[in-house]
Amino acid sequence: MAIKTIFVDPSRCIGCRACEAACRECDSHKGESMIMVDFIDRSSSVATQPTLCMHCEDPVAPCAQVCPVMAILITPEGVVQQAEPSRCIACRNCVYACPFGVPKMDTAARLMKKCNLCYDRTSQGLQPWCTQACPTQAIWYGDYEEFVTQRRGHPVRHTVFGAQEVRTRVYHVLPEDEPRLDLMALLHEAQAEVGTRGAPESPMAATGSAREEPWVL
């Protein structure tokens, strides 16, 4: 059977934090979100990106590897659970080991907390709360074959951090290699006709980030 997992496509993220609001609804960590949405750089763009546990598969999840008390358990399906409360000693090793910066230390509870792929829901065939709520399908739940037949973009699950390489259960979605629409040609053609000033725009500029309007205060 195909493995269902999460696909994260930051290009579709609108920063609404519906995923955070939804994650907080879980009865096991009510009022606290295990998924984070951040502006990448608000001083240049409105682009945002969700961060959630990538559920590393190969090698064994770094957080679990470094846990001195083996509190972080991995289910047979490959879902990395949050720390087992009876074992966790709040040493923070997992917080430092995670290459994605996911585990959070709850100092009051002396317990590491992180996403467990809504194990209560997904084990019953439901979607995790965050993908269910996401209004743009920037985080999307399904299997690889479904994804590639329904959606554009290039899902990857290998991430390299210097010498460290991990294969994760959760996919990141990269843009298509070739843009479908040759906007440059369209703009060049238009420019030749209207004879505007200045150099032709780059495709980036077509969404307005490179050239500003002449402006008088």
Next chain:
Amino acid sequence: MSVNKDFFQTRDFNYDFQSVGRPPTAWREASQLPETLVPTHCAFCGVQCGMYLRVADGQVVGVEPRDFPHNRGSLCPKGVVAYQQVNHPDRLTYPLIRRGGKQGRLERTTWDEALDYVVERWKAIQAQFGKDAVAVYSGSSMTNEKCYLMGKFARVGLGTRHVDYNGRLCMSSAAAAYAKAFGLDRAPLPMTDIPLTSCLLIVGSNVAECFPVVMQWLWQARDRGASLIVLDPRETATARTADLWLPVRPGTDIAVLNALLRQIIHDGLVDEAYVRERTIGWEAVREAVEPYTPQEAERIAGVPAERIVAAARLYGRAPRSLIMHARGIEHSTHGVDNCLACINLALARGQVGKPGGGTMMITGQGNGQGGREVGQKANQLPGYRHIDVPEERQYIAQVWGIPESELPPEGAAATEMVGLMAMGEIKSCLVVCSNLMVSLPDIATVQRALERLDPLVVIDFFMSETAELADVVLPGSVWCEDEGTTTNLEGRVVKINRAAEPPGEARRDVDIICDLARRLGRGQFFPYRTTREIWEELRVASKGGTADYFGITWEKIDAQGGVFWPCPSEDHPGTPRLFAERFAYPDGKARFHPVVYTPPAEEPSEAYPFRLTTGRVVYHYLSGNQTRRLGFLNSQAPEPWVEIHPRAAARLGIVNDALVRVRTARGSMTLKALVVPTIRPDTLFIPFHYGHEHAVNQLTNPAVDPSVKIPEYKVCAAAIERLDGPPSPAGAPTARFTPETAPQMFPYVAGERRSPSEVEAKQFS
């Protein structure tokens, strides 16, 4: 776009503000109890996403996803936490009355004292000053049943002509444009048709933040290869992913839209057969757009000419194209013309009436579509009937059981009512589901008007900025404490179900209204024991009207996942797609309307060099009276800010996160600057969801569209300065009208003759 963690540094974004110092909400204990799931829809915007409320022991304790056809289980953050309103500690749980005149304080009272006082005052006022001295200002973030009841209460219970609703501030220009062009006012296609299009042109709508759940349909269209063009002064989350962004100067959209049409004509992309067979008036439009060359549009609107040409080809060459538009063009002194310019484009391309093609207005309020159809609008009766047409008056009078002569004539629009209050013609007003002190432009004037009312009566479930000024505050119900129907932005009628009882002494809104009617001695016209009886009467009242609900039953809504009006008989399945074969005019043809660019009422000058525009953030809904109280939402955007381009900011010595002052001819406010390149350098943006000193409507221009009286929220002349900076030059903004010709808000004196264009617009709006 909203703020981030760097901007409000002191906020802990993962901390539940709602629970600070307050008793814990019911979920802790309730999670141990068996639960039931109540199917219903969200309390907020016009999408009306389906959701389940988790109910245990009579308490709403949470939310679960519901796979409904148009949201497919998705929710935005507002929808996820909407249920937290039900047991919220800020709920009003007993009636309040202001004792000792306007200087007194609101004190707890009993229902009998509050209602008897109101009725006694109303009787005295109406005896002395006439029936029209008492007005009803309603809203449309509530069920069709309540909206219908408000219109009937005003006209039958009070006998006043002055009843209008806050949709006047929201959609009235688009409604008038669709009625003028197609003969019927509704988005012509369901959301689920959006993926069928091959080019999306989004005009003046930040879909991502205002209607997040619609984005999944946009992305499905994109996945199937559709291109996306966005016309907006800001590079919003919607514009960021567009193929082409047209950064338009606020208030100049017509120049670009007409230039697009001109280019389409010159490229030979007009669907001549469609224009010939299905429309009237093309030649006049062809001539009207000819002066709008791309260069001319660039001069007026600041959009590079080559982008306009490229956009015209992307749009014009697409076999199926859809224009979506919303408040960005509708909040304007020429809002009707803006929408007509969009319609002209779609008609010229022969798209209206085809699956996935045409134009689609995105109605904002929860029941913005239904609210304007069921008879609480100044000029309308239930079923989109017109109050000045004798046969339609006669039908409704007969349904209501009153003589036709007792049915009052058309009254003042919502924006005009405030003027009548300030002039003393309206002595008392009942406000339901509206927060005038945040939502109307030029709040200082609004406050003066409201303070003249004696009594101002407000029904609300939280203490809104308007309720704070009231003489009598009656605690009402939130959406899931009553049942009924709403009509979402597609024209789909959906069912809201009851999940809880109102807390404390609070009562259901319909019970309050019926009780008032009884005390006024008109109880025989309001004999409802259940909300369903109101619905059954509404069905009959709308029968044969433009918006025909007669064939819609609550059972059919449940069985079909919503029913689209018109639905004239019980065996009729409803009408998701309109205009497939004919338009709603008797001859079946759509009308072109030539539109020309007119400047906004106020333009920049030396003293006020910027264009100020206002808009939404994803975390708040309308006046924020609900969402500002929900911990998660409020912690994301607790106060407004002003967006300014780095080039403008550098010249004025303004740095990110610094407090600045923004001034217009109406007033000034102090707020934080967000210096970002995602806005035009000549434009400022401030979100409008906040009250008191944080309300941007202290600054906005009260000029209105002359026909439908929608205010021009989206552009006025403004200055911005550092708090410690040198004084700015004195002066006035560039007014584009003389005092005589200015489309002022509140220009209407009851009984005044109107210009021909206004008469025409009133007929169709």
